[in-house]
Amino acid sequence: MSLKIENLTANIGDRQILKGLNLEIPKGQVHAIMGKNGSGKSTLAKVMAGHPDYEVTGGSVTLDGLDLFSMGEPDERSRAGLFVAFQYPMEIPGVTIANFIRAALQARLPEGEELDAVEYYEELYKKMDALKIDRKFTSRAVNEGFSGGEKKRCEILQMAMLNPVYAVLDETDSGLDIDALKIVSDGVNAMRSPERGFLVITHYQRLLDYIVPDVVHVMVDGRIVMSGDKTLAHKLEAEGYDWVEKETLATA
Amino acid sequence: MSTLMEKPAAARSAWPAWFQAEQRAALAEYEALPAPARKDESWRFANIKALDLSAFAEATPVASETRLIQASAGLAETSAKLVLGNNALLLREAPALPKGVIFETLEAAASNHADLFKKYFMAQPVELGSRKFAALHKARTSGGAFLYIPANTSVTLPIEIFQWVEGANASVFPHTLIICGENSSATVVDYFKSADRLPALACGVNDLHLARGARLTYIAVQDWSHETTAFHLNSTIVERDATCTALIANFGGGFVRGENLSRLVGEGARSEMFSINPVEGTREIDQRTLQDHVAPHATSDLLYLNALDGKSRTIFAGLIKVEPGAKGTDAYQKVKNLILSDDADPNSMPGLEILNDEVRCSHGATNGPVSAEELFYMAARGIPKDKARRLVVNGFFNSLLARLENAPLRTHLESLVAARLSIA
Numbered sequence: 001m002s003l004k005i006e007n008l009t010a011n012i013g014d015r016q017i018l019k020g021l022n023l024e025i026p027k028g029q030v031h032a033i034m035g036k037n038g039s040g041k042s043t044l045a046k047v048m049a050g051h052p053d054y055e056v057t058g059g060s061v062t063l064d065g066l067d068l069f070s071m072g073e074p075d076e077r078s079r080a081g082l083f084v085a086f087q088y089p090m091e092i093p094g095v096t097i098a099n100f101i102r103a104a105l106q107a108r109l110p111e112g113e114e115l116d117a118v119e120y121y122e123e124l125y126k127k128m129d130a131l132k133i134d135r136k137f138t139s140r141a142v143n144e145g146f147s148g149g150e151k152k153r154c155e156i157l158q159m160a161m162l163n164p165v166y167a168v169l170d171e172t173d174s175g176l177d178i179d180a181l182k183i184v185s186d187g188v189n190a191m192r193s194p195e196r197g198f199l200v201i202t203h204y205q206r207l208l209d210y211i212v213p214d215v216v217h218v219m220v221d222g223r224i225v226m227s228g229d230k231t232l233a234h235k236l237e238a239e240g241y242d243w244v245e246k247e248t249l250a251t252a
Numbered sequence: 253m254s255t256l257m258e259k260p261a262a263a264r265s266a267w268p269a270w271f272q273a274e275q276r277a278a279l280a281e282y283e284a285l286p287a288p289a290r291k292d293e294s295w296r297f298a299n300i301k302a303l304d305l306s307a308f309a310e311a312t313p314v315a316s317e318t319r320l321i322q323a324s325a326g327l328a329e330t331s332a333k334l335v336l337g338n339n340a341l342l343l344r345e346a347p348a349l350p351k352g353v354i355f356e357t358l359e360a361a362a363s364n365h366a367d368l369f370k371k372y373f374m375a376q377p378v379e380l381g382s383r384k385f386a387a388l389h390k391a392r393t394s395g396g397a398f399l400y401i402p403a404n405t406s407v408t409l410p411i412e413i414f415q416w417v418e419g420a421n422a423s424v425f426p427h428t429l430i431i432c433g434e435n436s437s438a439t440v441v442d443y444f445k446s447a448d449r450l451p452a453l454a455c456g457v458n459d460l461h462l463a464r465g466a467r468l469t470y471i472a473v474q475d476w477s478h479e480t481t482a483f484h485l486n487s488t489i490v491e492r493d494a495t496c497t498a499l500i501a502n503f504g505g506g507f508v509r510g511e512n513l514s515r516l517v518g519e520g521a522r523s524e525m526f527s528i529n530p531v532e533g534t535r536e537i538d539q540r541t542l543q544d545h546v547a548p549h550a551t552s553d554l555l556y557l558n559a560l561d562g563k564s565r566t567i568f569a570g571l572i573k574v575e576p577g578a579k580g581t582d583a584y585q586k587v588k589n590l591i592l593s594d595d596a597d598p599n600s601m602p603g604l605e606i607l608n609d610e611v612r613c614s615h616g617a618t619n620g621p622v623s624a625e626e627l628f629y630m631a632a633r634g635i636p637k638d639k640a641r642r643l644v645v646n647g648f649f650n651s652l653l654a655r656l657e658n659a660p661l662r663t664h665l666e667s668l669v670a671a672r673l674s675i676a
Contacts, residue, residue: 049632052624078634090629094647094654103643103675104633141647158633 001027001064003166003197008059009222010047017043019222020059025166025215027064028194032208033201034233035219036241041201042087044219045170049084050074063166079108081165085155085172091143097154098124098138101161108162127160131187148175156187167191168199173207185210205237218244267394268363279391285384294381297567297599298538302481302507305388308453311338311422316447324414326441327664331409337416337447339395339424350405358396358427368400372431372461376487380511380540385483389425389455396427399440403433403463410439410661417454417476418447426456432466432494439469439658444484446477446504454482454505462494464518469497469658473668476504478535485511492518492547497656499526501665502537503672510539516550516578525554528649530672531564531596538567541585545573545611549580556587557652559645560596569601572615576607585615590648592622592641642673 003025010018017040025031035041047054048061048068061068063081071077092100101124106115125135131153143151152172159167169188173181188198188211200211208216208230216233218226220241225248226232236244267275288295288303314320314337321343324335331348332355334341341357349355354365362369378386397413415426428442446452454476462468476482482505490496502508514523529537543552558566568587589598600617622644630640649669656662 049628051628073637074628074631075634075636075640078632084632086629086632090623090625092626092629092644092647094650095643099643099646099675100630100633100635103630103635103639107634107636107639141651162633 003199004062006060008044008047008061009057010043011055011057012043012053016057017054017222018047021223023217023224025197025199027165027197029214030192030198030200030211031215031217032213032233033199033217033219033224034203034205034236037203039219040222041219042170045084045086045168045201048077048082048168050077075107078104078162083159083162083164083167085152085159085167085169087171087174089143089151089155091141093141093144095142096139097142097157100142101158104158104162124161127157130190131157131160132183133157149177149180152176152184153180156184160187160191164196166197166199168201170201171203172200173202173204181207181210205233208233220245220248267359268366271362275391278387282384282387282391285387287384288381292381294540294569296569296601298509299507299536299565302536305453305481307451308421308423311417311419311424313340314338314342314416314418314447316418317342320416320418320447323445324443326412326443327410327660329409329660330412331407332411333414334397334412335414335416336395336397336426338418338422339393341395348409350407352402352405353407354398354400355411356398358398358429359394361398361429365398365400368431369398369429372459373429374457374459376459376489376513376515378485378511380513380542382483382485382509382511385455385509386457386485389427389457389483389485392423392455393425393427393457396429397442399430399438401432401436401438403435405433405436407438410441410658413440413442415442415444415456416447417452417480419452420450421452423453423455426454428458430460430468430470432462432468434463435465436463437467439661441471441473441661443473443475444482445475446480449477449479451479451481452477454480456482456484458484458486460486460488460496460498462488462490462496464492464494466491466494468495469656469661470499471661471665472498472500474500474502474504474508478504478506478533480505482508484508486513488514488523490514490516490518490521490523490550493520494518495522497524497526499528499656501668502527502529503668505537506535508537510537511541512539513542513544514552515544515546516552517546519547519549521547521550523552524655525552526652526655527556528652528669529556529558529566530645530649531558531566532561534563536565536567539569541568541570543570543572543583543585544575545578545581545583546575548578550578551582552584554585555652557590557648558587558598559590559592559648560598561592563593563595563597565597565599567599568617569603570615571603571605572613574606574608574611574613579608579610581608581611581613583611583613587617589617589619590622590645591619592645639675642675646670646673646675
């Protein structure tokens, strides 16, 4: 049982961003992708979510054997158990967080079945408290006027409420101060389980001190070029990416 | 005023003789006036064919009186309620009205308070195109709602009025006349509802009058069947330091013509004119507005939101008129069209006529689709596209409702909008 990415290629317009990416995250593990700006990390997250600006030109992504791309619309992928926390979450004026998450949960129920409103709010408040999100936020419009840190916490709240099987966190640490980073990391760590896999995309090793990965991958120019344990992240932090590029060029 | 419930012995009472004479004159005027033509500026873009009223007939007394009374439920807490069906009183409740407040049918008020009636009933000239339909309204109106709030009186809980139409091709002529005395305050919710999904004609008039320092929040929830042809001609007069907040929600109607005039006649007067219009299918909502600044240092703020799906149409023609003496005017006018379909047809004609230099005015119209990024974000959380679109529309309207200060009222209207958009 795993999230498996095989030979994935994707374009934005005429430009190829993902150039044959391979990655497998067994259920129960946390994998990290590190890479420089422009290496294609965020593209990978958006392609998996089904963003319409990107065109998948080859390869596959499977969730426990289910082909993601044959599911079609992004909402089906989400309901199949994939969650992507975005680097820049969108603002939705006039739609409250409470109604937004409620609609997302309602969409997971069989037709004709109604979400229990009391249980829903109990659960929502519990998870907001854990993420130190003021309960008043339930009636605020999704991400509208939120600080960077509030947006990221709201992403983690959504993940906690939707209970995905596989979660992709795209630069969730950007825009977070150290306190917020700890809160968000605690939120993620609380969800680590043998029944769930995580892919944590980050630019900095700092996040991986809090969310300790089982495997670290390095992404260069649309491919995974190196994998290792958490010490690889420390080496990247200390020495940068140049040696990776030299090494991979040497072996290419 | 201690009566909890009053029911007329006869289904319909009669107007006083002097008003019956005026009605006969109005009918003659209706028949004499020409029908609006395509070339008339005040009917530009309108579907003139919808103005053929020959299929409609006099309404008969309602058959489902009990059901309509039961369905006349709005806010949890109100100070009074009036229910009318096919132009006749069905129910009057006034459990919590302060002393001196008069809340009865317009027909009763014509006899009981003839001086007030004569002073305020349709006292404003019809300037926005529907003189003919105003004459028809006057000729045929019966029932109606009359609310008078004496000076320095606050009606804390909202007052609700329900005006029903029932039966195929029935005609109703609802009229709501509200007179707010000096420094009085009130909130009124006026519901226009159909008992069935049959074609009907509604030709209604509202007169709102706010004396110095008065505060009125007036909400019209227009929920006629989608087969209904409707005219709603509204006039608001705002005197010195008075504030009127009026919101018109056009949930229903197949062809709806709204004419909304607000005249600021005293210094420091304020008029907020809001409208939310979910439109789909082949429905047409045609609204013409006038913000008439007569007095200096008054404020008017108009915001109309249209969400158009299918082959629906909206027409907005608005004018801010600043009269020569109205220095220090603050006037705003904005219409926003959220376009949900390539076949939708929004028409916006904002306008200014400024005869004084010391003013601040702005006007504008925007058309925009539902943001693809917003839809993607919602889809990424598992929300199907159709539901996501409805949530966006709901959010679009809620952003306006957020401007209402009364929290229970706002929550109630939010729930009506959500129900209208089929959002559980």
